[in-house]
Amino acid sequence: MRCERGSVGVVLPAGLPIKMGGMRLRHIGLDVHREFAQVAVWKDGQVSHRGRIPTTPEALHAFARTLTPSDQVALEATCNTYAIARLLEQYVARVVVSNPRRTRAIAEAKIKTDKVDAEVLVRLLAGGWLPEVWLPDNDTQTLRQRVAHRARLIQQQTRLKNRVHAILQRNLVLGCPRSDLFGKGGLQWLTAQAMPLLPSHEQQTIHATLRELALIAEELHVAEAPLAAVALQRRDVCHLLTIPGVDATVALALVAAIGDVHRFSSPVKLVGYLGLDPRVRQSGAQPASYGPITKQGRAHARGALAEAAWVAVKTPGPLRAFYQRVRARRGPHIAVIAVARKLAVLAWHLLTREEDYAFARPSLTANKLRKLELRAGAPAHRGRRGATHAYNLKETRRRERALGIQAERAYQQLTAHWQPRPQSTDASAPSGKRR
Numbered sequence: 001m002r003c004e005r006g007s008v009g010v011v012l013p014a015g016l017p018i019k020m021g022g023m024r025l026r027h028i029g030l031d032v033h034r035e036f037a038q039v040a041v042w043k044d045g046q047v048s049h050r051g052r053i054p055t056t057p058e059a060l061h062a063f064a065r066t067l068t069p070s071d072q073v074a075l076e077a078t079c080n081t082y083a084i085a086r087l088l089e090q091y092v093a094r095v096v097v098s099n100p101r102r103t104r105a106i107a108e109a110k111i112k113t114d115k116v117d118a119e120v121l122v123r124l125l126a127g128g129w130l131p132e133v134w135l136p137d138n139d140t141q142t143l144r145q146r147v148a149h150r151a152r153l154i155q156q157q158t159r160l161k162n163r164v165h166a167i168l169q170r171n172l173v174l175g176c177p178r179s180d181l182f183g184k185g186g187l188q189w190l191t192a193q194a195m196p197l198l199p200s201h202e203q204q205t206i207h208a209t210l211r212e213l214a215l216i217a218e219e220l221h222v223a224e225a226p227l228a229a230v231a232l233q234r235r236d237v238c239h240l241l242t243i244p245g246v247d248a249t250v251a252l253a254l255v256a257a258i259g260d261v262h263r264f265s266s267p268v269k270l271v272g273y274l275g276l277d278p279r280v281r282q283s284g285a286q287p288a289s290y291g292p293i294t295k296q297g298r299a300h301a302r303g304a305l306a307e308a309a310w311v312a313v314k315t316p317g318p319l320r321a322f323y324q325r326v327r328a329r330r331g332p333h334i335a336v337i338a339v340a341r342k343l344a345v346l347a348w349h350l351l352t353r354e355e356d357y358a359f360a361r362p363s364l365t366a367n368k369l370r371k372l373e374l375r376a377g378a379p380a381h382r383g384r385r386g387a388t389h390a391y392n393l394k395e396t397r398r399r400e401r402a403l404g405i406q407a408e409r410a411y412q413q414l415t416a417h418w419q420p421r422p423q424s425t426d427a428s429a430p431s432g433k434r435r
Helices: 057-064 081-089 114-127 138-170 184-197 200-233 235-240 248-258 267-273 299-312 318-330 332-353 362-375 394-415
Strands: 027-032 036-043 046-054 072-076 094-098 278-281 289-293
Touching: 027 081, 027 114, 036 114, 046 057, 046 114, 057 081, 072 081, 072 114, 081 094, 094 114, 138 200, 138 248, 138 299, 184 200, 200 235, 200 248, 200 362, 235 248, 235 332, 248 267, 248 299, 248 332, 248 362, 267 332, 299 318, 299 332, 318 332, 318 394, 362 394
Parallel strands: 027 072, 072 094
Antiparallel strands: 027 036, 036 046, 278 289
């Protein structure tokens, strides 16, 4: 079993006493709810129930003081798990957060109570069978919360915009001359030409929706400023910004989901963590069948990679050539998910090696960084040439585009004579030993 910070690192089958320095270790299972937690204790192969404790800081500290430095605690991942785990870490040897999707013994139990759930958790922990969730550090957890807050604001903004579009559609008011209805020109058309064609109650709804959109725009400005400041200070974000299609929003979502990239021993591990690997079904002598992606892990990071992939496939380079090759066989939607997976693999290599993308466009990267600086509150130097001046020159962009096209053609020549991989009959066989 992998040893975490402060962990004991000793695992024996359930039911056997575990000794450490002359002390018998205890394992504690907590079935956590919003207002209380059910406690079960495993010691010397026997499980005892200790009742419920309130999930308040005072009660949790009082409970933690009854534990010993050699104890190990297990609890399932839920909304308040992070705070409870950080509190208990100060008192015990190890805190294990269980993956609820993989703890099937609890989810599929015929008799399911708080006592049963706590007992199953503590027995799985004592036997070394508890599927563990990585517990992020404070900086990563803060970044995750900030990224999630911005994502919720974007969702609210999208919902309000869809409401306005629905009002226009059900009243047969179509044909906005602007590409963006909520841009300056689009709003002028909406208020001057579209609104008079609507009933009075629909006009009131649109006015209320526009006021809500203005409030959310202000909140977005407030939320994005500290995120931009964090992005400028992190080298890992700057490395990811060199990838075409990856902006600060995608880069921050990815590093927030990954945390410490060195906990993934290979890019395949990261792809599986983000849920971009295919489902595999194989039994007996039958060949392995591959289905859709597993969609495990953080959905926001996976969705951000998919959005970045749609942009990357429009930029000349190896990623576009890869997309075109897969699209010819599997269609555009599967191909773009394959590009998202390729972006995850590429991100793993850039973060572990601490280097930029080999086919980066320097002027575009400088433009991304300058936008981040302005978003973080840096003063605008109008009328003066800055680091992004080269991005405004057509000749500079033409040369960078030509280099991308050259790299794209090199990839096409490399893959022109590739043969399809023979179908494997063993889903667990390494890539070099498939039959």
